[in-house]
Amino acid sequence: MSSEHPTRPEDFDLYALGALDDAERQAFESHVVSCADCAEKVAAARGRIAILAFAAPTVAPSPGVKETLMRQVIASAEGPSGGLARVKPEPAADAGVFARWWGVLLPVAGAFALATVLLWLHNEQLNRQLADLRNTIEQQKQELAETRHQADLIAARETLVVPLWSQKGTPESHAEGHARVLYNAKEGMMTYDGWLPSAPADKSYQLWLVPMNGAPISAGVFNPQNGEMSHMMMKLPAGVTAKEFAVSLEPAGGMTHPTGPMVLVGPIS
Amino acid sequence: MVTAEKRAELKATDASLIDRIVQRDESALAALYDRYSGMLTSVLNRILRDTQAAEEILQDIFYQLWRNAAQFDSSRGSLSGWLLVIARNRAISRLRRHNPASGDELSENTVVVASNLERSVAQQQLMAKVKSALDNLPKEQRAAIELAYFEGLTHSEIAQRTGDPLGTVKTRLRTAVETLKRDLHS
Numbered sequence: 001m002s003s004e005h006p007t008r009p010e011d012f013d014l015y016a017l018g019a020l021d022d023a024e025r026q027a028f029e030s031h032v033v034s035c036a037d038c039a040e041k042v043a044a045a046r047g048r049i050a051i052l053a054f055a056a057p058t059v060a061p062s063p064g065v066k067e068t069l070m071r072q073v074i075a076s077a078e079g080p081s082g083g084l085a086r087v088k089p090e091p092a093a094d095a096g097v098f099a100r101w102w103g104v105l106l107p108v109a110g111a112f113a114l115a116t117v118l119l120w121l122h123n124e125q126l127n128r129q130l131a132d133l134r135n136t137i138e139q140q141k142q143e144l145a146e147t148r149h150q151a152d153l154i155a156a157r158e159t160l161v162v163p164l165w166s167q168k169g170t171p172e173s174h175a176e177g178h179a180r181v182l183y184n185a186k187e188g189m190m191t192y193d194g195w196l197p198s199a200p201a202d203k204s205y206q207l208w209l210v211p212m213n214g215a216p217i218s219a220g221v222f223n224p225q226n227g228e229m230s231h232m233m234m235k236l237p238a239g240v241t242a243k244e245f246a247v248s249l250e251p252a253g254g255m256t257h258p259t260g261p262m263v264l265v266g267p268i269s
Numbered sequence: 270m271v272t273a274e275k276r277a278e279l280k281a282t283d284a285s286l287i288d289r290i291v292q293r294d295e296s297a298l299a300a301l302y303d304r305y306s307g308m309l310t311s312v313l314n315r316i317l318r319d320t321q322a323a324e325e326i327l328q329d330i331f332y333q334l335w336r337n338a339a340q341f342d343s344s345r346g347s348l349s350g351w352l353l354v355i356a357r358n359r360a361i362s363r364l365r366r367h368n369p370a371s372g373d374e375l376s377e378n379t380v381v382v383a384s385n386l387e388r389s390v391a392q393q394q395l396m397a398k399v400k401s402a403l404d405n406l407p408k409e410q411r412a413a414i415e416l417a418y419f420e421g422l423t424h425s426e427i428a429q430r431t432g433d434p435l436g437t438v439k440t441r442l443r444t445a446v447e448t449l450k451r452d453l454h455s
């Protein structure tokens with residue numbers, strides 16, 4: 001963390017250009033976020049760098065783009081809140097005429113009602129099937145979104161990849177344990193993939209994010225079975241700078257802070 | 270032929286067009302599209318080298334402007350600068366398969382551009398100026414700037430790409446941005 005203003009004026013341009021590597025960029029941002037003077041300089045540097053776009057060869061968009069855009073815009077304006085005129089209710093029918101026809105219409109009405117109920121039941125069934133289908137689609141969409149998110153997380157430049165290993169002096173049974181954590185502080189997204197032997201019956205493993213400052217944050221409790229790999233993905237508070245990740249052996253169900261032996265540790269180099 | 274109405278749109282400031290978008294005036298968005306879509310398409314195509322992807326992003330940016338124009342504060346920064354920054358960010362994210370930028374792009378990315386780019390003549394003048402400024406840079410400096418700006422590479426990624434020592438790349442880029450600042454903003 002740096003509380004110094006960037007020393008050279010070009011630092012702002014290099015930042016806006018995106019040329020700073022992760023550590024430099026983070027140091028720069030951690031200062032600028034709380035310095036109004038520097039934030040102003042960043043805005044000006046962004047403008048200086050932005051105009052480099054004009055070095056690109058001139059290409060015009062195809063006319064279809066504007067058309068699609070304007071159609072999209074107009075469709076959004078006609079959305080649910082758009083002004084559909086209300087249909088005025090018809091004036092009530094003359095009661096006398098209605099009563100005279102009642103005798104004739106009643107049996108017809110009965111048959112019609114039955115048909116309506118049957119149709120309604122059929123419709124209900126269709127609706128249920130439709131709802132099931134929608135649920136399935138929704139679920140698949142969600143799974144896809146999660147997979148994509150994970151792929152994006154892995155590709156992101158600021159994502160840390162931290163291997164976790166068993167520590168010296170760990171009991172023989174845990175010596176083969178290993179894991180890998182991906183951690184994106186900006187988003188607070190974290191994934192864990194690893195192997196550990198099954199925990200004793202009354203114990204669970206617990207994954208911890210140990211921040212630079214403050215107490216370890218629990219990132220999940222897990223119980224691997226039958227020598228299988230564990231995969232977890234979790235959302236933690238965003239913006240926490242991690243010092244290390246660790247897995248400890250805790251009473252079944254986990255604890256609010258680590259109490260048991262650390263079986264895997266992954267310091268951030 | 271240019272109608273009187275069209276002439277008025279050509280003269281309208283970005284800020285007044287934004288205000289009209291906030292009032293749900295579609296023609297104001299169309300006017301901003303006419304004003305800036307060419308400049309954005311050029312940079313998107315240069316980064317992505319993929320017309321379809323470039324046009325998707327282009328449409329998306331203007332649709333975002335339509336939906337969230339109220340968040341844009343014309344007194345803090347310029348729309349043209351914001352559009353250029355967002356277009357480049359999105360194209361590079363796509364190129365490098367990063368997370369798409371999320372959230373409050375409209376209120377968070379303040380960009381102050383020294384030149385007023387509302388008139389197409391001004392855009393053409395600036396284009397000539399930028400091209401000549403880049404042409405005047407030593408070859409390696411220009412290449413480094415282009416790798417950073419159009420491909421989104423950092424110092425060490427450029428060093429890796431060109432095989433030059435990191436220190437050399439850093440000096441090159443620093444000198445290049447210094448020269449450009451002097452040539453383009455004096």
Ligand SMILES: [Zn+2]
Binds near residue numbers: 004005031037
């Ligand atoms: Zn400062």
